[in-house]
Amino acid sequence: MQAEERKKLEEESAELLAELGSLRNVLHGSWVVRYSTCSNRNCRCHRGEKHGPRRYLVVLEGGRQRQKYVPNCQVEAALAGVEEYRRALSMLDRLSEINIKMMKDRALKVRKIAKCKLPK
Numbered sequence: 001m002q003a004e005e006r007k008k009l010e011e012e013s014a015e016l017l018a019e020l021g022s023l024r025n026v027l028h029g030s031w032v033v034r035y036s037t038c039s040n041r042n043c044r045c046h047r048g049e050k051h052g053p054r055r056y057l058v059v060l061e062g063g064r065q066r067q068k069y070v071p072n073c074q075v076e077a078a079l080a081g082v083e084e085y086r087r088a089l090s091m092l093d094r095l096s097e098i099n100i101k102m103m104k105d106r107a108l109k110v111r112k113i114a115k116c117k118l119p120k
């Protein structure tokens, strides 16, 4: 690998890592919109005007699917968070591609992780 190409890849890697660090709302789940009927037989919902929309994020917890209600005031932020998750995955894939190239070029470096002392 040419030094110039390596420098470009290192810069791209640094940009991806910085962007990953900015994804504050990241949410992993499937978006579900539901309309429902209530228990009141005389309610308009039983004549076709169902209640809703109500939004949920379907997430996995301990291998089981759970529906998390998304309040209306959080819909915009939550949708952005779902998109951030998709973006994070594609950035991780690209980082891995870059790192594979670096590894082939013997340029993959060990990043030392700061050790913290455990309380006694």
Ligand SMILES: [Zn+2]
Pocket (backbone or CB within 6 Å): 037, 038, 039, 040, 043, 044, 045, 046, 051
């Ligand atoms: Zn109703």
